[in-house]
Amino acid sequence: MELFPSNSNINFMRVRYASLAAVALLMLASLFFLGTKGFNYALDFTGGTATEIEFAEPVDVEQVRQRLETAGYTGAVVQTFGAGNDIVIRLQPQEPGEDAAATREYSGAAILAAAQPEGNPGKVLRSDFVGPQIGNELALNGVYAAIFVVLGFLAYIWARFELKFAIAAILTTLVDLLVVCGWFALSQHEFDLTVLAGILSVMGFSINDTIVVFDRVRENFRSLKLEPKEILNKSVNQTLSRTIITSFVAFLTILALYLYGGQSLKGMAESQMIGIVFGTLSSIFVACPLLLLMGVTKQDLMPRAKDDIEAELARRP
Secondary structure: OOOOOOOOOOOHHHHHHHHHHHHHHHHHHHHHHHHHOOOEEOHHHHOEEEEEEEEOOOOOHHHHHHHHHHOOOOOOEEEEOOOOOEEEEEEOOOOOOOHHHHHHHOOHHHHHHHHOOOOOOEEEEEEEEEOHHHHHHHHHHHHHHHHHHHHHHHHHHHHHHOHHHHHHHHHHHHHHHHHHHHHHHHHOOEEOHHHHHHHHHHHHHHHHHHHHHHHHHHHHHHHOOOOHHHHHHHHHHHOHHHHHHHHHHHHHHHHHHHHHOOHHHHHHHHHHHHHHHHHHHHHHHOHHHHHHHOOOOHHHOOHHHHHHHHHHHHHOO
16 A cells, blocks of 8 residues: 555655754754743652542542642642543642651542542542652653663664664654653643653654664665665655555554543653654654765765775785
8 A cells, every 4th residue: 555656756855954944943942841841740750649539429520629629738630530430639748858747648548538529439549659759760760761762772773774874863763752842841731651651652663763764765775876865865755655654553543542541641642642743754854854964875884895895905916
């Protein structure tokens, strides 16, 4: 199945400067929002209590929030998950440094007693407390995980395609990562561990799509006697159908997760959907233009063979 014929000749390289300029503006905007607003960190990173309660009958979320405010639990985040009678209550302790006192005050039983409407009994399904120190460790581990993934990608692509390809692929992946992070900073949607997992998966999807295009670039450099600009343009056109079909199917899967996966998975699905869209666009409009900007040639793909030939010629009398 082909949405676009493999011999199509859309001139993507013609708009390379415009596409790179647009990407640069997106990156600057993302950095601006990250610097001014930052993430709306969830309890996974800030510390606090998450309590899941199942009531006998559906409840009004706003009514539960007002009851918690009256009981002294200010700033409570109340959300439904699953059926209308299942809710999750997220609270940040007023004195997070005193872990033992916070645990007693914010126990599941105490929260249930404050939130339970009259005539609608409920039971606590789960109540977890995350201390601020643990939250800081999780945030730091998330940064380490992202750095580890980037370095692993760089080493793998460098070994497979040579350095210019590795640099272009990593820059393309970082563009997708930064755009997703900028969206969460702009929208102030809750940033938790599931969102972090979604961002890491976006990096994997983006690098995979870029590698497919680069693989075709390598094949065409070895089999066609054309200028680098024409080689790159032809490679993008030949992989265009595969790129769009794969991304569309993946997007539909994540969209179903976003719509029906419940509140706990909504952030992860949101990050993945944005990442899939920008990952597809970046593999078309960013990856190969970056290669062209760095002056890629056929010799960049086979430096070892070239060195072997020169060494053999030097040994001859």
